[in-house]
Amino acid sequence: MRFDRLIAGAAALGAGALLYGALVEAYRLRTERRTLRLPRWPARLDGYRVAVIADAHIRDRASIEMTQEAVALALAEDPDLVLIPGDTIAYWKRGLLDMVEEAYAGLASMSGRILAVxxxxxYFGGDAAWLEPVFNRLGIRLLQNSCHRQDGVNWVGVDSEVAGRADPYGAIMQSDPADPIVVLWHEPDMVDRLPRGPELMVSGHSHGGQFTTPWGWAPATSHLGSRYLRGFYRRTPVPLYVSKGVGTTGPPARLFCPAEVSILTLRPA
Ligand SMILES: [Fe+2]
Known part of the structure; x- marks a missing residue:
């Protein structure tokens, strides 16, 4: 085969994959149920279940509907707590708060049991704190380098590292050392700079690579979202779960990397 035909064939294959990813796989959402065995997770909390809705990237009608579907899938699992590890929106624009309220409205039934970072x-074109009026109405607590105690767990929310706002030490310092610590931090690669001690870190940001080969290699990854792409990592300084998330960034396409609502059952190792 001539070299130019090979190039043309590869380009056609790439374009086809992108089209399939944009039209089909970007809108395939599934519930990813995982049991995480955690050293030092207390027996009294054996079986505690959290739902993770990451990276909604709300910006238009399609992203609102995907997020509504994600909320419905999460609620159907009757979790103890819902975690939102960042990138609720794609960027700030007029009407965005109404979009967020419409997308997350179903969560109001879990009011007081939803934590976000x-x-x-x-922060694209605005400030994450602008989400608070809507979050307050829905009972979502936005953690910005702070700790919220619930069900005998320190839920520590660290602000975004990429946005230059992270203070993990200041946040962890607020926790009660008698109880386990779960860290919610958007950027998964930051686990390598997290002090040892927390039982678990939950992240998003990477979108699982979003567009990958069948064996999981991602040609384009995010800053601080490339080392730990998806799933459960036991041997990181702190055990880490990275959700593939709900939305997309860049090309609105996914390949071999369907969107997920993660349902994590936490158990002692
Ligand atoms: Fe992100």
Whole structure:
């Protein structure tokens, strides 16, 4: 085969994959149920279940509907707590708060049991704190380098590193050392700079690579979202779960990397 035909064939294959990813796979959402065995997770909390809705990237009708579907899938699992590890929005624009309220409205039934942290996109063209009026109405607590105690767990929310707002030490210092610590931090690669001690870190940001080969290699990854792309990592300084998330960034396409609502059952190792 001539070299130019090979190039043309590869380009056609790439374009086809992008088209399939944009029209089909970007809108395939599934519930990813995982049991995480955690050293030092207390027996009294054996079986505690959290739902993770990451990276909604709300910006238009399609992203609102995907997020509504994600909320419905999460609620169907009757979790103990819902975690939102950042990038609720794609970027700030007029009407965005109404879009967020419409997308997350179903979560109001879990009011007071939903915790969120900012992602880097929540600062694109604005400030993550602008989400608070809507979050307050829905009972979502936005953690910005702070700790919220619930069900005998320190839920520590660290602000976005990419946005230059992270203070993990200041946040962890607020926790009660008698109880386990779960860290919510948007950028997964930051686990390598997290002090040892927390039982688990939950992240998003990477979108699982979003566009990958069948064996999981991602040609384009995000800053601080490339080392730990998806799933559960036991041997990181702190055990880490990275959700593939709900939305997309860049080309609105996914390949071999369907969007997920993560349902994590936490158990002692
Ligand atoms: Fe992000």
């Amino acid at each position: 900012p992602g880097n996109h929540d």
